[in-house]
Amino acid sequence: MELWQEMLRASVDSGKDLVERFGFDKDLAEKLNSLFHIRINPYYLSLIRYPGDPIWLQCIPDAKELEDDGFPLDPLNEEGDSPVPSITHRYPDRVLFLTTSQCSMYCRFCTRKRKVGDSGKISMKYIQSGLDYIAAHPEVRDVILSGGDPLMLTDVMLEKIISGLRAIPHVEIIRIGTKMPCVLPQRITPKLCKMLKKYHPIYVNTHFNHPWECTAEAKQACEMLADAGIPVGNQAVLMKGVNDNPDVMLELMRKLLAMRVRPYYLYQADITKGANHFRTPVSVGLNIMDKLRGHTSGLAIPYYVIDAPGGGGKIPLLPQYVLGRNGNSIILRNYKYDIYQYPDVEEEEEKKPEAQLEKRFMRKRTRPARKKVFEEKPIRAESQS
Numbered sequence: 001m002e003l004w005q006e007m008l009r010a011s012v013d014s015g016k017d018l019v020e021r022f023g024f025d026k027d028l029a030e031k032l033n034s035l036f037h038i039r040i041n042p043y044y045l046s047l048i049r050y051p052g053d054p055i056w057l058q059c060i061p062d063a064k065e066l067e068d069d070g071f072p073l074d075p076l077n078e079e080g081d082s083p084v085p086s087i088t089h090r091y092p093d094r095v096l097f098l099t100t101s102q103c104s105m106y107c108r109f110c111t112r113k114r115k116v117g118d119s120g121k122i123s124m125k126y127i128q129s130g131l132d133y134i135a136a137h138p139e140v141r142d143v144i145l146s147g148g149d150p151l152m153l154t155d156v157m158l159e160k161i162i163s164g165l166r167a168i169p170h171v172e173i174i175r176i177g178t179k180m181p182c183v184l185p186q187r188i189t190p191k192l193c194k195m196l197k198k199y200h201p202i203y204v205n206t207h208f209n210h211p212w213e214c215t216a217e218a219k220q221a222c223e224m225l226a227d228a229g230i231p232v233g234n235q236a237v238l239m240k241g242v243n244d245n246p247d248v249m250l251e252l253m254r255k256l257l258a259m260r261v262r263p264y265y266l267y268q269a270d271i272t273k274g275a276n277h278f279r280t281p282v283s284v285g286l287n288i289m290d291k292l293r294g295h296t297s298g299l300a301i302p303y304y305v306i307d308a309p310g311g312g313g314k315i316p317l318l319p320q321y322v323l324g325r326n327g328n329s330i331i332l333r334n335y336k337y338d339i340y341q342y343p344d345v346e347e348e349e350e351k352k353p354e355a356q357l358e359k360r361f362m363r364k365r366t367r368p369a370r371k372k373v374f375e376e377k378p379i380r381a382e383s384q385s
C-alpha cells in the first residue's frame, strides 16, 4: 500500500470519532454521519489550529447542516444534463466525466453531496459508458475528470481511463479536477506524474480555499505537477468564516502563484441542502474582486462566477467599472476609483464589413431568447381576456 492510501485508512470517518475526538453529542454525531459522509485524513486534520477555524469549518460536520430542509440536492441540475450516469454534458465542446464517488476528504460545503461517497451513484461500471459517449460525440474536445476525486483511483485505474480518452481522436485536452494537492498532497507521487505526462496535454485544477492550506507539502505536490508539464489552476469557493475577506483571499492568491498554481475560478457558494450556512452575499464576492484587481498581479485574479441554479452554467461577475457614457465617451473608474473617459469609436464603424459580420453573428446567437418571448405571448393574452 502506498503512503497516501495508508493515510486515508487513518482518517477520522465516523460518528464515533466525532464523539471521542471532538466531544460531539452522540445523537448529533450519528445524525450528521448519516446525512453526509465524514472523512478527514491525518494530514488535513493536522492543519486545524483551533476549533471553528477556517480549516475546521471545511471538514468537521456542523449541526447547521441539518437545518437546510427543502433546499435542492442537485442545485445545478447536473442530472438534467446527464446523458449517461458518469457524464454531465452542459457546454457545447466539453464534458464532466465522473470517475469515482470517493474523496480524500468530504468537504462540508460540497455541491455534489448527493453523489459523493455513494458508490452506487458514480462508479466503475459507468466508466465504459462514459468513454463510449465521448467517442460517439465528436464535438467533445475537452474532458474534465471529476467525481468525487479522480485521484482516489489507483494509478493503474486512472491510466486506463486516460489512455482510453487519448485513444479518442477528437479529445484534445484532458483536465483533472482534484483536491489532492490541498488535502492529501502525498498522493502526488513521482510515479503518478510520470504516468500523467505520457498523455499531454493534461491540465489539473485543484481546490485551495485558505492560505493555511498552502503548506510545504502542498507546494511540493503542485511543483511536481508543474515540473511534469501540467499547468495547475485553482478553483476556490467563497465561504462565510473561511475566506470571505479580501485580505485572506489576497494572501491565498499570492501563495498559490508562489506554488506555481494559477487562480482560475472563485465560486459563489451554491445553494445546496446541508451547506447553506457557508453562503455569503454576492456583494462580499464583488468587494473581494474589487480589492484584488489592480492591487496585485493580474495573474493572481480568478474569475468570480455563480454557477446558475437549475443548470445555466457559470456566469462571471465583475465589479462595476463602467460608470456611464458621456456622448461618445465611456466613463470608467480604475482600481483606485479615479475616473477616466475613454473616447469610444464612432458608430459608423458598424458599416464596415467586419462589423456587419459580427452583427449578423450576434443576431443569430440571440435568436433563442426572442423565440421565448413569442412563446410567452399567448399566455399573456389569455390572462387578459
Ligand SMILES: *Cc1c(COP(=O)(O)O)cnc(C)c1O
Binding pocket: 088, 089, 090, 091, 094, 095, 096, 144, 314
Ligand atoms: C465547470 C464546468 C465545466 C468546465 O467549465 P470551464 O468554464 O470550461 O472550466 C464543464 N461542464 C460542467 C458541467 C461544468 O460545471
Ligand code: SF4
Binding pocket: 102, 103, 104, 105, 106, 107, 109, 110, 111, 112, 113, 116, 147, 148, 149, 179
Ligand atoms: S473533494 Fe470535491 S467532490 Fe469531494 S467532497 Fe470535496 S468538494 Fe465535494
